[in-house]
Amino acid sequence: AQTVTQSQPEMSVQEAETVTLSCTYDTSESDYYLFWYKQPPSRQMILVIRQEAYKQQNATENRFSVNFQKAAKSFSLKISDSQLGDAAMYFCAYRRNFGNEKLTFGTGTRLTIIP
Amino acid sequence: NAGVTQTPKFQVLKTGQSMTLQCAQDMNHNSMYWYRQDPGMGLRLIYYSASEGTTDKGEVPNGYNVSRLNKREFSLRLESAAPSQTSVYFCASSERDRAGTEAFFGQGTRLTVV
Numbered sequence: 001a002q003t004v005t006q007s008q009p010e011m012s013v014q015e016a017e018t019v020t021l022s023c024t025y026d027t028s029e030s031d032y033y034l035f036w037y038k039q040p041p042s043r044q045m046i047l048v049i050r051q052e053a054y055k056q057q058n059a060t061e062n063r064f065s066v067n068f069q070k071a072a073k074s075f076s077l078k079i080s081d082s083q084l085g086d087a088a089m090y091f092c093a094y095r096r097n098f099g100n101e102k103l104t105f106g107t108g109t110r111l112t113i114i115p
Numbered sequence: 116n117a118g119v120t121q122t123p124k125f126q127v128l129k130t131g132q133s134m135t136l137q138c139a140q141d142m143n144h145n146s147m148y149w150y151r152q153d154p155g156m157g158l159r160l161i162y163y164s165a166s167e168g169t170t171d172k173g174e175v176p177n178g179y180n181v182s183r184l185n186k187r188e189f190s191l192r193l194e195s196a197a198p199s200q201t202s203v204y205f206c207a208s209s210e211r212d213r214a215g216t217e218a219f220f221g222q223g224t225r226l227t228v229v
Contacts, residue, residue, distance in 0.1 A: 004157075006157075007154070029182050035217065037125075042222075043203065043222060044220065044222060045205065045207075047217040047219035050217065052146040060126040091157060091158065100161050101148075102148055102173065103148075103158075103160075103207075103218055104160075105150075105157040105158040105159075107155055107156055108155055108157050
């Protein structure tokens, strides 16, 4: 079974600085997707960024980028120019690229932004 | 376009009571899911449904039942609530044949069993 590990329960960063959240996963598959979801205090789950395993280029969405290391099974999220609105729980998730396969989540990292 | 709608948003039950959490999506998605979120444990899959008329157990199905009433609706039932079922419950949906597309989540239901 696939597992997703987030080893940092909590992180904090000064506003306008850069922070990196770690995620590792275990799978025997070669074709899959990885996601980072953000959960602010409102509880809403919001997709931040996604990465297809077959794409070597790291995904980027504005201030959010990933460092995808397929051989190491590592998928970290970098947030640049951190803003107060970035404060949230961040979940890493894995999904095998087979139709209706469900998302497997990590345990989350709570990110605090220090003004 | 409402996306995924869950009701209720909050609920308090006494041990042994039953209740049904409702979920509906208006995106014409085939796949629907129920997750529970507990502190330090992330989101764990309870049940999922690949299409109307089919359901499958996830990681933590004990104590729950589900019904995929039609393509839009997927309900979760607690027949005899226990304090261990105190959690935040999320319904989600996604397009079955497009694994790279995101799953859309409802706002969650905070359930407390006393």
